[in-house]
Amino acid sequence: xxxxxxxxxxxxxxxxxxxxxxxxxxxxxxxxxxxxxxxxxxxxxxxxxxxxxxxxxxxxxxxxxxxxxxxxxxxxxxxxxxxxxxxxxxxxxxxxxxxxxxxxxxxxxxxxxxxxxxxxxxxxxxxxxxxxxxxxxxxxxxxxxxxxxxxxxxxxxxxxxxxxxxxxxxxxxxxxxxxxxxxxxxxxxxxxxxxxxxxxxxxxxxxxxxxxxxxxxxxxxxxxxxxxxxxxxxxxxxxxxxxxxxxxxxxxxxxxxxxxxxxxxxxxxxxxx
Amino acid sequence: xxxxxxxxxxxxxxxxxxxxxxxxxxxxxxxxxxxxxxxxxxxxxxxxxxxxxxxxxxxxxxxxxxxxxxxxxxxxxxxxxxxxxxxxxxxxxxxxxxxxxxxxxxxxxxxxxxxxxxxxxxxxxxxxxxxxxxxxxxxxxxxxxxxxxxxxxxxxxxxxxxxxxxxxxxxxxxxxxxxxxxxxxxxxxxxxxxxxxxxxxxxxxxxxxxxxxxxxxxxxxxxxxxxxxxxxxxxxxxxxxxxxxxxxxx
Numbered sequence: 001x002x003x004x005x006x007x008x009x010x011x012x013x014x015x016x017x018x019x020x021x022x023x024x025x026x027x028x029x030x031x032x033x034x035x036x037x038x039x040x041x042x043x044x045x046x047x048x049x050x051x052x053x054x055x056x057x058x059x060x061x062x063x064x065x066x067x068x069x070x071x072x073x074x075x076x077x078x079x080x081x082x083x084x085x086x087x088x089x090x091x092x093x094x095x096x097x098x099x100x101x102x103x104x105x106x107x108x109x110x111x112x113x114x115x116x117x118x119x120x121x122x123x124x125x126x127x128x129x130x131x132x133x134x135x136x137x138x139x140x141x142x143x144x145x146x147x148x149x150x151x152x153x154x155x156x157x158x159x160x161x162x163x164x165x166x167x168x169x170x171x172x173x174x175x176x177x178x179x180x181x182x183x184x185x186x187x188x189x190x191x192x193x194x195x196x197x198x199x200x201x202x203x204x205x206x207x208x209x210x211x212x213x214x215x216x217x218x219x220x221x222x223x224x225x226x227x228x229x230x231x232x233x234x235x236x237x238x239x240x241x242x243x244x245x246x247x248x249x250x251x252x253x254x255x256x257x258x259x260x261x262x263x264x265x266x267x268x269x270x271x272x273x
Numbered sequence: 274x275x276x277x278x279x280x281x282x283x284x285x286x287x288x289x290x291x292x293x294x295x296x297x298x299x300x301x302x303x304x305x306x307x308x309x310x311x312x313x314x315x316x317x318x319x320x321x322x323x324x325x326x327x328x329x330x331x332x333x334x335x336x337x338x339x340x341x342x343x344x345x346x347x348x349x350x351x352x353x354x355x356x357x358x359x360x361x362x363x364x365x366x367x368x369x370x371x372x373x374x375x376x377x378x379x380x381x382x383x384x385x386x387x388x389x390x391x392x393x394x395x396x397x398x399x400x401x402x403x404x405x406x407x408x409x410x411x412x413x414x415x416x417x418x419x420x421x422x423x424x425x426x427x428x429x430x431x432x433x434x435x436x437x438x439x440x441x442x443x444x445x446x447x448x449x450x451x452x453x454x455x456x457x458x459x460x461x462x463x464x465x466x467x468x469x470x471x472x473x474x475x476x477x478x479x480x481x482x483x484x485x486x487x488x489x490x491x492x493x494x495x496x497x498x499x500x501x502x503x504x505x506x507x508x509x510x511x512x513x514x515x516x517x518x519x520x521x522x523x
Binding site for chain 2: 170194195197
């Protein structure tokens, strides 16, 4: 008992240990509840807890469905393939949104005229949820339907964060540059863009998060044979719930990792803050 | 190079901020513009710096009329205006980079001015890692690195604590004597003007006008409590209409 106490004491203050413990406890509770439901010890009236796969079953399904298999003419894609497909689409959609959104955000933030011209359209369009664009994407686009949905999800947070970043650039910094002889293009590239970089990165992080949510939903509806969203739905459809839940876990983990990666990038690029 | 202002006028709608401002700042001279807050002294300096447009009159630098900001007039602001994403070295190099000066040349010039303001060894620090006084030293180096004809300073030590402020005043005089730059320095502090200036332009409030030009011939380094210095301080205070009864309130 004394040993356990010292273990807890040394963990206190070690945030990684606490975070790992938190995940462990969550998985343990998941296991206990499902098993208790299946044994008839626990029953919740409106909730069929016993139908949920246990963590063990989920992990087993995860390992078993990692790789693509071919049975005669039938190809069943593995989780790795689904993940690569979804990630590729998100990265493509994100890049297009970045190339389009950052310049629009810069212009809207910099020029009052551009703001008056563009912001009503942007403000109305951004209220339309990315999911609501799926039907139109399905019949208008021949290629890149899902990428388009990701684009919609990413581009608005990126435009808004970039433009608010530009607007909050300290005017005194611009004046300083002017007194050193900087012209307008130089003020843009050497003052406004570096000063707005934190906001652009925040927009990227939010956008990537939204984009990742969009991809899963879009793949569910767009009827493409590979992708994590498609896989979740397909596994549910054929009643393989353990595979379904393991795919959900993969979606969550990858979103978490992407967010972490951008935070690391932020820290590297913004060490002056 | 001498700076000449002829009948400068500045209006904000109906309000006349600056009227009939005419003066000459001689080459290599240190001039303070002194006035109460709200008298338009900062506006006057910004007009000369090209940051505020002028409603009338003319500004000559040497024999050349100037309008709009330019690297021939270095500007040091009251606020900390270093680029926070650039280290001290890169901040000082900023203007040179804008002018297309080569990398080696930039580095050489920046090092010289960082050394001049006493910050050797701090080249790699970002502004957030520097104290207020150090940031203003870098700002002075940054303005000087562009080799301006005149240095315009808008209460550059206003945000510093009293000790640092006194130290920076002495440092500025040392730099000025070494570089032989013309300096036009805005302040609301009589003590600061008396310590620094060859001549003081005393401004009145609304409209901002030059009420009187006071010459300070006291030798440098000036002792802040010297009798001669105190006489000038009294004269400036009376010009500013500072009455002791008033400063104690009603």
